[in-house]
């Protein structure tokens with residue numbers, strides 16, 4: 001959809017902002033441009049809508065060199081969202097969002113009804129339509145900014161640090177909403193951020209730039225965490241990439257055991273007889289109710305009479321990532337992660353050690369050279385086939401955290 005062919009940008013003051021960039025961005029994809037300050041992200045973004053003209057090379061959109069398209073026509077098909085939203089201060093929220101439809105000659109009534117639809121789409125109540133931007137919070141202003149960019153239903157959205165100016169909680173909400181929106185709209189999005197966590201959370205693909213405007217790596221988030229191209233990318237991605245990689249491994253194949261799980265109607269004596277420090281009480285449908293500490297069990301009766309400690313997180317075998325599973329183990333009072341099926345019934349338990357052993361086998365698989373993987377050493381066959389049945393790359397429809405996955409906060 002968007003293609004950069006040997007594109008460079010040298011500003012008149014001698015700065016090379018972008019240096020020999022070749023990149024192809026797929027239709028309907030969300031590509032994040034990330035890198036340290038001044039590495040050319042914004043310049044790259046602005047070359048797509050001709051706010052900046054390349055010094056060399058070609059940018060094309062849908063197979064057409066964008067120099068052949070007049071800038072106003074080009075921009076009609078490209079929504080643009082910036083930090084602080086850039087709203088018109090003297091126009092109401094509704095009129096801000098109606099701006100582009102009005103420019104397109106839709107007529108006031110139609111433009112305003114489209115604007116009202118868009119406000120609903122980005123999760124703003126209709127009561128805010130008559131307010132002015134200064135009467136909204138930063139997060140609400142950003143939503144208006146996104147709604148305004150979607151005004152003409154453009155196939156392409158350029159977003160320059162759109163969520164950087166709000167606090168981390170609002171930012172998380174905006175990111176989740178934005179992913180939900182993208183699932184519905186399938187726009188081709190180029191998103192600039194300097195925050196690698198945001199890039200990993202949002203991007204289908206990430207382009208990491210280094211200072212001097214050179215592309216350091218273009219890959220999926222998973223590949224970036226797994227195989228950073230060099231020390232610069234590895235440093236930029238951060239030291240906890242081992243844990244982050246688990247976000248891209250499905251929990252569905254994790255080896256679970258039956259564990260100390262009993263119906264809440266079971267006699268206390270039966271719980272004690274298990275000889276485990278903790279017992280998980282479940283209801284008639286095997287949904288988890290809570291942990292009972294064996295040492296604190298009453299002298300008689302059933303588990304109904306015991307004090308149940310909340311579980312912490314459970315993880316879902318049908319949507320969560322291995323990272324959510326590990327998190328569930330670490331947060332569990334018993335140190336056992338509880339895996340539940342699609343109905344929320346307990347499928348089994350595992351501790352962090354059991355989980356990490358299976359995960360390590362799964363995630364190191366792609367680290368071995370291809371020839372080593374096809375010719376395993378004697379005794380290594382289990383690890384070279386499908387360790388623990390784990391699947392990489394499609395935990396949830398677009399990665400578990402991208403769906404705000406059930407259960408644990410996987411990130």
Ligand SMILES: Nc1ncnc2c1ncn2[C@@H]1O[C@H](COP(=O)(O)OP(=O)(O)OP(=O)(O)O)[C@@H](O)[C@H]1O
Nearest residue numbers: 011013015017036037038039040041042043044194
């Ligand atoms: N109009 C301009 N004239 C001269 N130099 C410029 C101009 N715009 C940007 N630059 C320089 O080009 C380089 C790349 O800038 P750009 O804004 O694209 O980087 P960035 O990665 O988006 O940075 P940040 O994360 O800080 O926003 C920087 O060194 C910047 O100072």
